Amino acid sequence: MTKNRELVHPYIPNSVPEVTNEMLKEIGAKSVEDLLKGIPKRLRFKRSLNLPEPFLVEMELRNHVEEILSKNKTCKDYLSFLGAGCWQHYVPAVVDEIIHRAEFLTAYAGNTYSDLGKWQAFFEFQSMMGELLEMDVVSLPTFDWGTAVAFAIRMSSRMTGRNEVLVPKIISPERLSIFQNFCQSKRAPNNIDINLVDYDSKTGSIDLDDLKKKISSKTAAVYIENPSYLGIIESNGEEISNLAHNNGSEFIVGIDPISLGILNPPAEYGADIVCGNIQPLGLHLNFGGGVGGFIASRDESKYVSEYPLHLVSIAKTEDKKGFGFGFCSFDQTLYITREKGKDFTGTTVALWTIASAVYLSLMGPEGLRQIGETIIQKSHYAAQTLSKIDNLEIIFSPNFFKEFVVNFDETGKKVDEINKKLLTKKIIGGKNIANEFPNFGNSALYCITEMHSKKDIDRLAAALEEVLK
């Protein structure tokens, strides 16, 4: 029977006092204090941690956390039109089932022998992404799209020995900020300068003239996104690719993988490195948690030898009868060569890759084509419907995929104000981009996916009409 004074915790088997004592005896220590004497007294924490009263009973813990979380309004209860890099796509039940499996959920760094299944799932993720991208090398993802691109930029800087990169002016400010952290402060010794390329004010796509103006012998890489941060499908991929290549620069393209059932993969218009966010492929919003950024390239040593990320390769067994997996060029990671390695990786988002592998195998080529068609038609229906509302204007039509910019300048109302009113109708309006892109005025980025029904879109339109009148 446990004494009141001693906490026996269900998660800590050896917290049973008798066991602790037996073990201390075996060690030859009087108390745990004997074992802590390597920590000088002056560094020892003297009081008890001042933490909230614990919920030791699971039932009470559950109630407590559920109560807090229930203060959230969700994109399930509300009708949401937010996107901007974290999009509400449908997550098939099978995906959640698989990534919930205790084996995948709690595995970590085991090699191919103990964890063959995990490695195979990784390889299948890379392989299916490879098919989608028409590229032979795909990495295990890093934390997010922005970091993936930052690494790709640094790869091309190392490859070309140049230290400038061109990125589009229309880009997620969050992504840009990440680039800046990776490309280093201007004051740091080996920084990479980030120059912004202007957009065509009609179509929103890359301003080729500006690009031509800015590209130079310092340009390590040209980076574009397709669709762009504001949803626009860039049609000059090939021209940009030629410009970059003729200049000896790498051409990096960021994509939304769920668009690739209908959109041309960047490899087809010359991309050397492709990056993107796997979140649309079977991941929940998770308040922005469910993202991950992959890097893909051609299967050439000059690329492979610059990857900071894990690259899972298939390998035959010594008896040649079976197969297993291992990390390709592991020696170039920080784990072997520390600061001499290629940047860094670490624990990233492996479980999400398993989710995406399951998602892609459920979808298949037809599923991806259909979802692409559905999304683009629905988003255009939405744009069309909204554009009929007095004083609303859709910028940059008609070449967008699932996101488009709605301008409210003529309504005389601020986006924040409109969104606040929409909220009272249980609608979460598009993301306010007035601060991010003052050029576009009082605008919001609306996102439509396969999850929005016609009814949903019509409901939005009706609500906007009401809010704006």
Added chain:
Amino acid sequence: MTKNRELVHPYIPNSVPEVTNEMLKEIGAKSVEDLLKGIPKRLRFKRSLNLPEPFLVEMELRNHVEEILSKNKTCKDYLSFLGAGCWQHYVPAVVDEIIHRAEFLTAYAGNTYSDLGKWQAFFEFQSMMGELLEMDVVSLPTFDWGTAVAFAIRMSSRMTGRNEVLVPKIISPERLSIFQNFCQSKRAPNNIDINLVDYDSKTGSIDLDDLKKKISSKTAAVYIENPSYLGIIESNGEEISNLAHNNGSEFIVGIDPISLGILNPPAEYGADIVCGNIQPLGLHLNFGGGVGGFIASRDESKYVSEYPLHLVSIAKTEDKKGFGFGFCSFDQTLYITREKGKDFTGTTVALWTIASAVYLSLMGPEGLRQIGETIIQKSHYAAQTLSKIDNLEIIFSPNFFKEFVVNFDETGKKVDEINKKLLTKKIIGGKNIANEFPNFGNSALYCITEMHSKKDIDRLAAALEEVLK
């Protein structure tokens, strides 16, 4: 690409038309109609099934079912005091995790070689129940408590060659009705008569005098419940046992297993067969779905040879190095001897036994003791608190476990009316037993478990005060 006309369903791989055709060709059939010609035309269904439009898209299916289910009010949103054979106890997360595992969820009739784990979990269920009950034989459960007792009654009838059974007048009417179906219509050749034994009007326990009066040479078994349907702890177990045994009758006791951390198991006061509902041991309410009825007895051939249910036995492997499991005395089930078998079993509630095994191993002896203490103290606190309300009366105190009867006669209000008003305060009142037991007047059966906090109980009291004034 699928033609519009042909439904390729994700659950039916061979619904791909090309595959169907290949297979038909291999079979040598022109169409599936060729294969259905064994069914005479006159028996063929001529039209299409007239079913609602399907939701072929998982997302839409999910929305549809969730929308329907969201019309329910739950015992989670509301504060509920319902029990009466289906009780709201806390289900640890680990329990749900385990019974959600695809392996357990979708296994069926595999033997010990393919399904060792499933069999071991069954055996562990039986073994832990055996410890709780202090009995050596425990069956895999049947559908519910009522059916378990019905089988036990039929076992004792076969064992004694007698065809009368005594059951308490205070019993769940549902259970009683099940007994009646199993003990057969009076007009059937080999029926068993069910006679009701009166209760002591003060304590609610068995009226020993009435029992003495009714017991006879025809009595195959005496059945009691402890705690009874109305929550009363029966203290005369030993006397009843003696009466039964002296009369050559079997003594059958029904129990609530969650009480056995603090209550004496029936074997200790002479029970020959023990039955009960495993629902408190880790199962959700499931609108009454989460129940299961076990039978336990001493390890004697005369009992074992009468079980209709599956009995999992441990068995050594032929090489004596390992172990496996099999069904004990399988030949007496319907599967081997059809109508000559002992009654029947079939697919029952195996998954629930795995839930209960996990529950019992999480709880351990201390957990069960503590939960028993918590429940009984909380329920008495509730009774005490309610009894302070004007015109309310608790019948049969002080010997109850988690349920007690509240009488509203003096309030001048009907239970249904009171419960309706409580509902508006998001409280689900106790079960109305006025129709079941008119003798107890205008009464309701209230249930308190470890899930009710003091605040909950006080909230009920306050609500009742308000409703009744």
Added chain:
Amino acid sequence: MVNQQPRKYHAHVWDEPIILEMGRKGERGISIPKVEKEIEKAVKEYKSYVPSKMLRKKRPKLPEISQPHVLRHYLRLSQQTLGMSLNIDIGMGTCTMKYSPIINEELVGLPQFTETHPFQDERTVQGILEIIHKFARIMCEISGMAEFSFQPGGGAHGIFTNACMIRKYHEIKGELDDRNEIITTLFSHPADAACPATAGFKIISLHPDPETGLPDIEALKTAVSKNTAGLMITNPEDTGIFNPKIDEFVNIIHEAGGLCAYDQANSNALFGIARARDAGFDMCHFNIHKAFSSPHGSMGPACGAVGVSNELTEFLPVPIVTFQDSVYHLDYDRPNSIGKVREFFGNIETIVRAYSWVIGMGAEGLKKVSETSVINTNYLIKKMSNIPGVTMAYPKQNIRLDQVRFSLEKLKKDSGVGTEDIARRMIDFGIQEYFTSHHPWVVPEPFLPEPCETYSKKDIDYWVSIIKYVCDEAYANPEIARTAPHNQSTSKINQGVLNDPNNWAMTWRAHVRKNKRPTHK
């Protein structure tokens, strides 16, 4: 073509102890809520509420184990269990081992279902009542019956329920004293004999014709009499052969004054193809946990949904869910009802899943299920031809619907390896053992595959290739199958103890008592 090389396989071997051997005194799997201080003050010590004779004296010898270890143990046991989801589970004839969609598991796990109490006020459970009511309507359309109850907790229980209704019917007509015989067939499921027997009936079983495998209509004519209470019959029986005279059977019984109950547990080939009521049946039951895809759950929870014709609805168990004035009701006011066969309303989780499955299929999907099931079965038959030692039972009937019975009589004669050996050996290839057949084994050394719509052509090819591999192997080296399994979590057990009172052990305590040294270290 069926000479595919088997894939390598080995089951997980964890060699787990029995849980009662695990943990140690003082460990805890979960913490229990204590009563609040205020309650502690307000009430007495718990013992004072328990009559002293009723206080437990000895602690139960349950194990004491920390949470991660309980989890680890049961996760390991799960890995040692070959669920349908994990394998080509074609062998389990009569069981319809079909895919149980994950989405349905998510839906049935919602608190909007799991946290509802059966005695809640109707108005607070309109959602679940709606599902029950709508699913009943769907079942009526599928079967042609007029009303359904989902109370029975399994197929056998459904049959028992039907037997109780037959009993009630004759009782109310005042004929029960005479009408005490139920006719069934030997190839009908054993429950069609055992359950009416439990309900008090004498059982007459019609034997199959050795040529056709079908019950003889002449035998039926001889069997009926004024004592006939009814017919309880499976069709197709677990040979997969549809009885083409089934409606004549029904007529004969009806003319004799009996009722007819159709055991439709094996309905997977009949969706939109043939209906029980259209063949004249008065009642039927379906196994929701089979053809309707609710998972088998290691052996339940399950549901034997019973449906009856208009004339018999009055006998159904109470309550029935009705819909009036836009509100769903629980109708208990049914004086001729047999009452309850199960507390509350049955395993309603199976109904939530089945509703979701059917509504995700639609009429066209359901028909596709049955057509595919029939094509798969006949494709399998084709593939199985020419495997040495294997013959199909009743070969004159060359078509089967949902399943097919084979015999290994020849293999046994030739090699000494029988059907139970082959079943055990199959598992060594990661394929669930097959079901032999119900007893008696009219067809010697039988086995009974049911390749339902879940399985791909490749799955069937592979399954057949394993049968062939194992049969070839049995000829070449019979010892392998006889001593199988070899790649499993455990090896062949000594069956003898299971019927030996000195050795059987249904609990660890009994095992320890009977063995000086426990089996496991």
Added chain:
Amino acid sequence: MVNQQPRKYHAHVWDEPIILEMGRKGERGISIPKVEKEIEKAVKEYKSYVPSKMLRKKRPKLPEISQPHVLRHYLRLSQQTLGMSLNIDIGMGTCTMKYSPIINEELVGLPQFTETHPFQDERTVQGILEIIHKFARIMCEISGMAEFSFQPGGGAHGIFTNACMIRKYHEIKGELDDRNEIITTLFSHPADAACPATAGFKIISLHPDPETGLPDIEALKTAVSKNTAGLMITNPEDTGIFNPKIDEFVNIIHEAGGLCAYDQANSNALFGIARARDAGFDMCHFNIHKAFSSPHGSMGPACGAVGVSNELTEFLPVPIVTFQDSVYHLDYDRPNSIGKVREFFGNIETIVRAYSWVIGMGAEGLKKVSETSVINTNYLIKKMSNIPGVTMAYPKQNIRLDQVRFSLEKLKKDSGVGTEDIARRMIDFGIQEYFTSHHPWVVPEPFLPEPCETYSKKDIDYWVSIIKYVCDEAYANPEIARTAPHNQSTSKINQGVLNDPNNWAMTWRAHVRKNKRPTHK
């Protein structure tokens, strides 16, 4: 006493094909919502919205597989993965393979969390902001720091974030041109060198003293200069030895004008025992996916929570969650912030779980975690003594905190069997391989167990018994370990291809291209 017989073990062998070999044309895993008829009418064909050059021409060669087969495949792969939950995962030093409570998985799976968008209005996400804010307060108390950010997606990322803040600090002070050196130690995690290098710093690594295993304070004094930007150091390093002069290290750096970042990924022994800030550190990071029990997820999602002293809060990434007027806010108005290191707010799922874990522990529980971790480690050390071939690194330091580094140098010399062989052989007993150590291997043939609080005394005994068994076996028959594993899902692979451009293959398409015949049938 450590001569326990190993339990039988075999991993699941399924011999699954690569998914791109599965299924067949036309099969579907899930149906996709089509646009409604009305939308179809209202809009144009999808192609007219895509510039023609941007229309995909070739279908991607993704597999086409029905749903039950996709599920079966990934379930099988999961069974071939030895998660922490399934085994005695003591070997993975520095990884803190602790129990991830199931209740936390349920909570983090609630739609109230999973269906929230990062750009929702603050007022609609008060619940999750409350958890972030409260957890930050808890982390401040645990570390002594003033503010936290959970944006970094892992430990290395946290270190990188700290390096960016150090950079910003010096930049703003106008000293970045000079201050371009980060000092670390060779036994600090490789990320403490690699991440500041990525941030543009030169790295100086202090080597361990061969006797004590600790970095030499004199070497530090030599290393510091006006170029010193800061110190990034792990403590205890992955030897498990606490650096008793850690505060002096900090002082030396401070005096030189640098900042000090404490890598607390391995904090499991220090809860309530010692705090980063109390040793003078300016910043620190914790691995939420390790000591705070968020599951490792096969390698993430993770969180490297960074905490800073009051002076440095201005540099933290934006936004910071603040609490004012009873409302939680996202504070972006922080001009000196380094901006973003990750889009949105990080892997907040790890924070939901960690909050739930800490709040289910409390101060007493947390301290118990650490104490138990220390006791377990030193108990393991005791048990490991006298295993032939095994020596503890730096034996003069006889106490360890959370982990301990051993060497198999002797075994290797005696038998030819090295630490990687033994690691592979361990798995044959159902125990996750151990982690050798980070490179360079200053301690030859190292291995690094970390028996955190999750493991019972019995677990530790068993783990040690397997080490002993395998080492004994290596002396008796070295071939067994060298060719291991033998009871696994696959056998020893040819490592050579992994660095060979002609043979490596990161995708199936590359593999097929490089091999005329694919590896798998």
